[in-house]
Amino acid sequence: MATRVRPSSKRCTVIGGSGFLGRHLVERLVDRGYTVNVFDIRQAYELPGVTFHQGDLCDKQALLVALKDVSIVFHCASPAPGSDDRALFQRVNIDGTQTVIQACHEAGVQKLILTSSASVVFEGTDIKNGREDLPYAKKPIDYYTETKIQQEKLVLEACSKEKGFLTVAIRPHGIFGPRDPQLVPILVDTARRGKMKFIIGDGSNLVDFTYVENVVHGHILAAEHLKADSPLCGQAYHITNDEPVRFWDFMSQILVGLGYSAPRYHLPYTLVYGIALLLWLIALVLRPLIRIKPTFTPMRVALAGTHHYYSCTRAKKDMGYQPPVPLQEAIVRTVESYPHLQKGA
Numbered sequence: 001m002a003t004r005v006r007p008s009s010k011r012c013t014v015i016g017g018s019g020f021l022g023r024h025l026v027e028r029l030v031d032r033g034y035t036v037n038v039f040d041i042r043q044a045y046e047l048p049g050v051t052f053h054q055g056d057l058c059d060k061q062a063l064l065v066a067l068k069d070v071s072i073v074f075h076c077a078s079p080a081p082g083s084d085d086r087a088l089f090q091r092v093n094i095d096g097t098q099t100v101i102q103a104c105h106e107a108g109v110q111k112l113i114l115t116s117s118a119s120v121v122f123e124g125t126d127i128k129n130g131r132e133d134l135p136y137a138k139k140p141i142d143y144y145t146e147t148k149i150q151q152e153k154l155v156l157e158a159c160s161k162e163k164g165f166l167t168v169a170i171r172p173h174g175i176f177g178p179r180d181p182q183l184v185p186i187l188v189d190t191a192r193r194g195k196m197k198f199i200i201g202d203g204s205n206l207v208d209f210t211y212v213e214n215v216v217h218g219h220i221l222a223a224e225h226l227k228a229d230s231p232l233c234g235q236a237y238h239i240t241n242d243e244p245v246r247f248w249d250f251m252s253q254i255l256v257g258l259g260y261s262a263p264r265y266h267l268p269y270t271l272v273y274g275i276a277l278l279l280w281l282i283a284l285v286l287r288p289l290i291r292i293k294p295t296f297t298p299m300r301v302a303l304a305g306t307h308h309y310y311s312c313t314r315a316k317k318d319m320g321y322q323p324p325v326p327l328q329e330a331i332v333r334t335v336e337s338y339p340h341l342q343k344g345a
C-alpha cells in the first residue's frame with residue numbers, strides 16, 4: 001500500500017514571492033535553510049535554490065504544482081492597494097484566496113500564513129495602540145481594505161486542528177525598506193512635482209511604519225510557532241516596528257535623507273480631506289472620458305492625517321516577537337538603498 005510521505009517542515013511556497021515583501025521573505029527563508037518555491041504571476045528575479053512557478057493564484061491546477069510536497073505556504077500576493085479595480089480585488093483577494101485554501105487542502109499543506117494588514121480595522125479615524133480584538137472596519141477606506149478583511153476571515157476560519165490544517169494572519173502596517181515600489185517612490189515623485197510642501201493637520205499624528213525585515217521576521221516566527229497546541233491557530237497578529245512615529249517626521253526624514261525639502265506649511269485636515277473627496281468624485285464621473293489619478297486620494301489623506309498605530313503585545317507574548325531592526329537604522333538603510341531617487345540623480 002502506498003503511504004503518503006509527510007513533506008519536510010522546511011519546504012515552503014511563497015505566493016507573491018516576486019513582490020516587495022515576498023522577495024525579502026524568500027531571501028530570509030533561503031538563509032535559514034528552507035527549500036523555497038515561488039508562485040507569482042510574474043518572475044522578477046532568479047535566486048539559487050529557489051524554484052519559480054509562474055501563474056495566477058486563481059488557477060488551482062497551476063497552484064497545485066507549486067504546492068507539491070510542501071508543508072508551509074506563505075500567501076503574500078495582492079493587487080497593488082492603489083488600484084481602483086474592484087473586480088480585480090474581489091477576484092484575487094477573495095475568490096483567489098478561497099482557491100489557495102482549497103489547493104492547500106488538496107496538496108496536504110499543513111500551515112498557511114497569510115499577510116493581512118493592520119488596516120482591516122481602520123475606518124479613517126484615530127486608532128491608538130489598537131489591539132487585534134478591535135472589530136473589523138464596518139466602513140473600510142477602500143476596495144483593497146474591504147477585500148483584505150474578507151480574505152483574513154476566510155483564512156482564519158479555515159484553521160482546523162482536526163484536519164491538520166493550521167492558519168494564522170500577520171497584520172503589518174506601512175511596510176518600507178529597500179526595493180519598496182510604493183512608499184518612497186510615491187513620496188519622491190510627489191516631491192519632484194513640487195507637491196510635498198504641506199503638512200496635513202497639525203503634524204502630531206502617530207503612525208506605525210514597519211521595516212520589511214521585521215515583517216519577514218514576524219512571518220517566520222509565526223510559521224515556526226504555529227502548532228496544534230499553540231495559541232496562534234486561527235489568530236491575527238500585529239507586526240510593526242513597535243515605535244510609533246509622527247507621520248510627517250517620518251516622511252520628512254526620508255525626504256531630507258534623499259536631498260529634498262521637508263514639508264513646512266500646515267493645512268487643516270478637513271479641508272484637504274474635502275478637496276480629496278471632491279477630486280475623487282470628479283475623477284469617477286469623468287472616468288468614461290479621461291482617466292485621472294489624483295495624488296492626494298481620500299485614503300492617503302486619511303492615512304496621513306490621523307493617528308493609527310497598533311499594539312504588538314500579542315505577538316510578543318505568543319511568539320516572542322521583537323523587531324530586530326530599530327526605526328532609525330531602518331530609515332538610514334532605506335535611504336541608502338535608493339541612490340537613483342536622490343535629488344539630482
Ligand SMILES: NC(=O)C1=CN([C@@H]2O[C@H](COP(=O)(O)OP(=O)(O)OC[C@H]3O[C@@H](n4cnc5c(N)ncnc54)[C@H](O)[C@@H]3O)[C@@H](O)[C@H]2O)C=CC1
Nearest residue numbers: 016018019020021040041056057076077078115117174175
Ligand atoms: N506594502 C505595505 O505597506 C503593506 C502590504 N501588506 C500586504 O503585504 C502583501 C505584500 O505586499 P507588497 O509586497 O507590498 O506588494 P507587491 O505588489 O510588491 O507584491 C505582491 C505580489 O503579488 C503578486 N500577485 C498579484 N496578483 C497575483 C495573482 N493573481 N497571482 C499570483 N501572484 C499575484 C504580484 O505579482 C506581486 O509580485 C500584500 O498582501 C499586501 O496586502 C499589508 C500591509 C502593508
Ligand SMILES: CC(C)CCC[C@@H](C)[C@H]1CC[C@H]2C3=C(CC[C@]12C)[C@@]1(C)CCC(=O)C[C@@H]1CC3
Nearest residue numbers: 081117119173174182183186187190300303304
Ligand atoms: C503623498 C503623501 C501624502 C503620502 C505618500 C506616502 C504614501 C504613499 C504612503 C503613506 C502610508 C502608506 C500606507 C500604505 C501605502 C503607501 C502609503 C499610503 C498602505 C495603504 C499599503 C497597504 C496596507 O495594507 C496599508 C498601508 C498603510 C500605509
